[in-house]
Structure formats: structure tokens, C-alpha cells
Amino acid sequence: MTFHSAKVLRVAAVAAATALALSACGKGEDAAQQQRAAAQQEHIPEVGVVTVYPQTVSLTTELSGRLESVRKAEVRAQVGGIIEKRLFQEGSYVRAGQPLYQIDSSTYEASLESARADLASAEAALAKANADLSRYRPLVEADAISRQEYDAAVTAKRSAEAGVKAAKAAIKSAGISLRRSRITAPISGFIGQSNVSEGTLVNAGDTQVLATIQQTNPMYVNVTQSATDIMKLRQDIADGKLQTVNGGVEVDIKFENGQTYGQKGRLLFADPTVNENTGQVTLRAAVPNDDNVLLPGLYVRVLMNQADVANAYVVPQQAVTRGEKDTVLIVNAQGAMEPRVVTVAQQQGSNWIITDGLQDGDKVIVDGTMIAGMMQAKKVTPKEWTPPSEKAVQAQQMLSEEAASGMQTASEPEAAAASAKAQ
Incomplete structure (x- = not known):
């Protein structure tokens, strides 16, 4: 083998090794991209939704x-005198006609007795007048007495009858005053504080309220x-x-x-x-x-x-963005988030009543939009949202208060150290 041939073989081997390395690197990058795409598909964010239906709200x-109170009666004195007794317990329930106060009644008893005596005198005068008239009637018919004497007897009888009626009226008036010396409840209900005590002088027509009864x-x-x-x-x-x-x-x-x-x-x-x-x-x-x-x-x-x-829809308040146009986000049939303009009629507790903009079966997003936005997700997975229970809310509040208290307690040694350093 010549030197030139050996050189050519070495160059070819290096080229083949380089091509093989480049090919393996390209395949690795493609696999990484496929893995990232698969990971994104596997991590489609979940959002909490409520499925809304039309209803009458x-x-x-x-x-x-x-x-x-449905009725209120202010108890006042109708006759004058010294209050001898209070006959009820403050704050208790009293019934109509129940005695409340006793005013000194001796004067009114005496007046009643005097009126009865006047009635007896008037009745005696009437009896005499009737007897005189009975005697005069046959005499005037026989012309034994003058007509004038007979008319005088008739007048005396009528005067005696009027005297009896006046005496009876005086007895009735004295009896009313005597009964009013015992002040009773005009209505049934709870009675409040007594504004007077035993020994207080009251007068008829006083503006002072003795007590108040309320139904x-x-x-x-x-x-x-x-x-x-x-x-x-x-x-x-x-x-x-x-x-x-x-x-x-x-x-x-x-x-x-x-x-x-x-x-x-x-x-x-x-x-x-x-x-x-x-x-x-x-x-x-x-x-x-x-x-x-x-x-x-x-x-x-x-x-x-x-x-x-x-045909209204009830949606949690946190699902609605209020503004010039009120909007909500829904999960459409393709699994994407879609904005909807809605009409809010009124608040109902922690919800909004929506009268326009939604359809039967829409899935309104309540929770999870922030995470989906950060991930720039084109699709989301809807999951029915459950409102937090009252106990969970209270527990969260307690944790927040404890955290704030812990921060305050932790800051106290630091404040003391800073104060000592300043000194």
C-alpha cells in the first residue's frame, strides 16, 4: 500500500466517524424535543369550573x-295620690288588667261613701214626693186643693227623680276614681323599668310615664x-x-x-x-x-x-370580571378558554345573578386561570369546582392570624436588639 492510499483511507475514516457523531447528535435533539412536547401534553393545566343551568332566581x-314592637303602651296615672305599692316585677310579662301600682285610695273611698249617702237622701226625697203626689191626686179631682199645689207636687217628684239620677252618677264617678287608684296594665306584654317608686306623688294628667309595656x-x-x-x-x-x-x-x-x-x-x-x-x-x-x-x-x-x-344563571363572584363590560371565561367544546360578555342583574350572597351571555351547560371557569395563563396553555382540563367549606375558611383565617402573630413575636427580639444597639 502506498503512502497516498493510506492517507486517503484515514481521511475517509475520520469523515465517517464525524458523520456518525453528527447523526447521533441530531437524533438526540429530536428525541429531546419530542419528550418536551410529550411533557407539555401530559401537563395540561386543570381549571375549576361550575356547570351552569338556567333557573328561576x-x-x-x-x-x-x-x-x-307591634303595640306599645305608656302607663300613666289617671288620678292623683301617693303611690303605696309597686305590684309587678320589672322586665316581666304582664297581662292586660294586671295590677301594676296602688295609689292611696282613702280619699276615693270616702268620696264613694259620700256619693252613696247622697243617693240615699235623694231616694228618700223621691219617696216623699211620690207619697205627696198620691195624696194630692184625688184631692185635686175633688177640688179639695188647688191645681197649683198639685203641680208643685208633680215638680217635687221630678226633682227628686233627678236627684236620684245625679246621686247614682256621683257613685259611678267615685267608683271609677277608686278603681283608677289601682293602676292596671292596658295591654299584655313585657314591662320595662319602673320610673317611680313607693312614696312618689302623682297627679292626673301628668306627662311622666310610670312604666312602658311592649308587645x-x-x-x-x-x-x-x-x-x-x-x-x-x-x-x-x-x-x-x-x-x-x-x-x-x-x-x-x-x-x-x-x-x-x-x-x-x-x-x-x-x-x-x-x-x-x-x-x-x-x-x-x-x-x-x-x-x-x-x-x-x-x-x-x-x-x-x-x-x-x-332563565337566570348563578355564578360565583370570583368567576366574573367586572368592568365596562362584565366578562367570564368558559371552557368551550375544544377544551380552550373562551371569554364571554355577560349581563349581571344582582348580587346574591357570594354569587352573581347573570341574565344574559351564558347558555345551558356552559362550564364557567372559577379557579386556575392564573396558572393556565402562566403556562400559556392552549387547552385546559375542566374539573368541577367545589366552594370551600365554612370550616376551611375559618381554618385559613386562623392560619393567617397565627402567621401574623408569629411574625410580630419574631420581630420583638429584633426590635429589642436594635434598641440595645442604639443605646
Whole structure:
């Protein structure tokens, strides 16, 4: 073999080895790309969705108001005198006619006895007048006495009859005053604090209230609503956009701590007159209060179902982006995220009531859009979203509070060290 031939063979071997290496490198890059594509296909992000269906939803209006007793009676003295006894326990339930106070009645007893004596005297005078008239009647017929004497006897009888009636009226008046010296409850209900004690002098016609009785079952709650809102509601009902509530309007009572009262009330009436100063209309509802949980004067929130909207969709608030145009994201048939413009009618708790923009069976995305956006995913996997339970929310709040407390505790030694260093 010549030197030239050997050189050619070495060059060919190197070229073949180089080509083989380049081929293996290219195949490795293609395999890596295929693996990355497969990994992306395997890691299609999941999003939490709610599948919505049309339903009839009640439009609830939340208004503020104060509770008021259905009846309220202020106890006052109708006769004068010294209060001798208080006959009830403050804060207790009293019934109509139950004695509450006893005023010194000796004066009124004496007046009653005097009126009875006057009646006896008047009756005696009437008996004499009747006897005189009986004697004079045959005499005047026989012309034994003058007609004038007979007429005087008739007048005396009529005067005696009037005297008897006046005496009876005086007895009745004295009896009323005597009965009023014992002050009784005008209505049944819970009685509050006594504003007077034994030994207090009271007079008829005093403005001072001795005590107040309130009937608390049921309770009234008075609220005000904008006349504009009421007119719009009535117009939507007239146009067929909303339906009237059948069987009357029910109301729920919510306390300041967010708890809802266990019994439902019912709207009684809406005042037909608009307040000229505020533009508000007064509404009144009655709420059962069997256990006396509701108290007069208590500030509450009133939830009223004033109308129903048909073919509406209930969507969690976090799924709706509010703005000039309200939008939601849905998972379409191809598995991609698709924006939809919707019409929000009203809030219902933690949800929005949507009247336009959605269709039966749409999968509205509630959770997971941020991760899908970061991955620039063209497709997503829908998974039915379950709202967090109340216990989970409370646990999360407790963890947040503990974390904040831990950060504060950890910062205390650092603050002390910084203070010592400064000194």
C-alpha cells in the first residue's frame, strides 16, 4: 500500500466517524424535543369550573331597618295620690288588667261613701214626693186643693227623680276614681323599668310615664327603599323581565354579626307616599318572635325577595370580571378558554345573578386561570369546582392570624436588639 492510499483511507475514516457523531447528535435533539412536547401534553393545566343551568332566581334586596314592637303602651296615672305599692316585677310579662301600682285610695273611698249617702237622701226625697203626689191626686179631682199645689207636687217628684239620677252618677264617678287608684296594665306584654317608686306623688294628667309595656310577638321592622328602585322593579315586572312573587313577599332578618334569624317574616305594606326630603318609600314587615329573641329598637338588615327572574344563571363572584363590560371565561367544546360578555342583574350572597351571555351547560371557569395563563396553555382540563367549606375558611383565617402573630413575636427580639444597639 502506498503512502497516498493510506492517507486517503484515514481521511475517509475520520469523515465517517464525524458523520456518525453528527447523526447521533441530531437524533438526540429530536428525541429531546419530542419528550418536551410529550411533557407539555401530559401537563395540561386543570381549571375549576361550575356547570351552569338556567333557573328561576329570586331577586333579593337588602335594606337596613330597626325593630319595633307591634303595640306599645305608656302607663300613666289617671288620678292623683301617693303611690303605696309597686305590684309587678320589672322586665316581666304582664297581662292586660294586671295590677301594676296602688295609689292611696282613702280619699276615693270616702268620696264613694259620700256619693252613696247622697243617693240615699235623694231616694228618700223621691219617696216623699211620690207619697205627696198620691195624696194630692184625688184631692185635686175633688177640688179639695188647688191645681197649683198639685203641680208643685208633680215638680217635687221630678226633682227628686233627678236627684236620684245625679246621686247614682256621683257613685259611678267615685267608683271609677277608686278603681283608677289601682293602676292596671292596658295591654299584655313585657314591662320595662319602673320610673317611680313607693312614696312618689302623682297627679292626673301628668306627662311622666310610670312604666312602658311592649308587645313583642310579632315584631314590626320598618325599612325604607329608594322610590327609583321600586319604580324600576315595577316597570321590569310590567315588561315581563321579572315575575311577581307568589304568596306575598317573605323577608329574612340578618343581625349585625352576620347571623340570620331562624324565622321568616312577611311584608305587610309599602307606603304609597314618597318622602319629599329623601325620595324614599317606607315598607313594613312583621316577623314572628315566639322566643323573644328580637328586641325593640334593634338595628338589623332586612332581606326581601321582591321579584323572580326566569332563565337566570348563578355564578360565583370570583368567576366574573367586572368592568365596562362584565366578562367570564368558559371552557368551550375544544377544551380552550373562551371569554364571554355577560349581563349581571344582582348580587346574591357570594354569587352573581347573570341574565344574559351564558347558555345551558356552559362550564364557567372559577379557579386556575392564573396558572393556565402562566403556562400559556392552549387547552385546559375542566374539573368541577367545589366552594370551600365554612370550616376551611375559618381554618385559613386562623392560619393567617397565627402567621401574623408569629411574625410580630419574631420581630420583638429584633426590635429589642436594635434598641440595645442604639443605646
